[in-house]
Amino acid sequence: MGTPNAAPPPEPAPDPVPASPAVPHPDTAAGQEGLTALLAHPERAVVALDFDGTLADIVPDPTKARAHPGARAALARLAPHLRALAVITGRPAGVAVRLGGLDATPGLPHLVVLGHYGAERWDAATGALHAPAPHPGIAAIQAELPGVLDRSGVWHGTWVETAIERKGGRAIAVHTRRAADPQRAFEHLREPLTALAERHGLIVEPGRLVLELRPPGVDKGVALAEWVEETGAAAVLYAGDDLGDLAAFAAVEKLRSEGTGGVLVCSGSSEVPELADRADLVVDGPKGVVALLNALADRIEHPPPPATPEPDATDGTDGTQEPPQG
Numbered sequence: 001m002g003t004p005n006a007a008p009p010p011e012p013a014p015d016p017v018p019a020s021p022a023v024p025h026p027d028t029a030a031g032q033e034g035l036t037a038l039l040a041h042p043e044r045a046v047v048a049l050d051f052d053g054t055l056a057d058i059v060p061d062p063t064k065a066r067a068h069p070g071a072r073a074a075l076a077r078l079a080p081h082l083r084a085l086a087v088i089t090g091r092p093a094g095v096a097v098r099l100g101g102l103d104a105t106p107g108l109p110h111l112v113v114l115g116h117y118g119a120e121r122w123d124a125a126t127g128a129l130h131a132p133a134p135h136p137g138i139a140a141i142q143a144e145l146p147g148v149l150d151r152s153g154v155w156h157g158t159w160v161e162t163a164i165e166r167k168g169g170r171a172i173a174v175h176t177r178r179a180a181d182p183q184r185a186f187e188h189l190r191e192p193l194t195a196l197a198e199r200h201g202l203i204v205e206p207g208r209l210v211l212e213l214r215p216p217g218v219d220k221g222v223a224l225a226e227w228v229e230e231t232g233a234a235a236v237l238y239a240g241d242d243l244g245d246l247a248a249f250a251a252v253e254k255l256r257s258e259g260t261g262g263v264l265v266c267s268g269s270s271e272v273p274e275l276a277d278r279a280d281l282v283v284d285g286p287k288g289v290v291a292l293l294n295a296l297a298d299r300i301e302h303p304p305p306p307a308t309p310e311p312d313a314t315d316g317t318d319g320t321q322e323p324p325q326g
């Protein structure tokens, strides 16, 4: 039995607060400004991300790409805080939705997927897919491509059908990741595939060990700028990993010059140094992108307490005021 004057039992220790992942610090002043704008008013900000290499790890077989573990949960966690969220990809929109499991992710009711570099659009709200008619040059290229690849000698006469990705009849990608010497094969095919594309009114979009023959007239920069305008966003964060994302980076740089906050994130790899050079922030591939999305959500959900104002050096409260004269 305790004595009446005994000290009260100590309060039980509070549950440990899980350590919050820190939001990484952009390397550039423009990136810091953009991030500050996004965190101050996420409800006025938008986030757009590339798919392969950014939300999904790079794998040798393009049909086997999947969203990085945790990517869908991180998107679903961040999306409700934002004005809008988009995936902008070179893939057909429906393929990115399927491979990413984006239609099966609760919490993404307003996601937009802009496929084929912005030529296609899928809206989660309706499930509707808008796609232009296929360019007639694609069918012609499908017929000629096997001959061009045979003559290239890259696969020593045994090139495999798996090198070709047909992309829903709206583009054709030739992958060299599974060639004996992927980089050499890429360089070797560039000229003949460019000539083939030009003969049929198409362009070549180079990517990570892939040369894609696709219709001209749209790119990720055009797609991103139009979408940002549509949303009326005051700040935009764009994350990508490949050469096709440079156009989106340029669009963000232009938006910044016009007063919109912007953050350029590179999902880093050794394959595309050009993008890291232009980024405000380089993270460690899709794993780093997922960590960034979670850190942003965490910071928005648990904002730091307002900073204590610095003592005013002229009000005499900190002892540094000049002594009265005279």
Ligand SMILES: O=P(O)(O)OC[C@H]1O[C@H](O[C@H]2O[C@H](CO)[C@@H](O)[C@H](O)[C@H]2O)[C@H](O)[C@@H](O)[C@@H]1O
Residues within 6 Å of the ligand: 050, 051, 052, 053, 057, 058, 059, 060, 061, 062, 063, 065, 088, 089, 090, 091, 165, 167, 173, 175, 177, 207, 208, 209, 210, 212, 242, 244
């Ligand atoms: O805009 P993205 O979402 O990045 O799509 C660009 C191209 O990505 C895909 O290829 C890349 O990922 C493959 C799977 O990891 C990899 O095998 C390949 O080497 C990469 O280049 C996709 O297959 C292409 O159609 C996209 O255009």
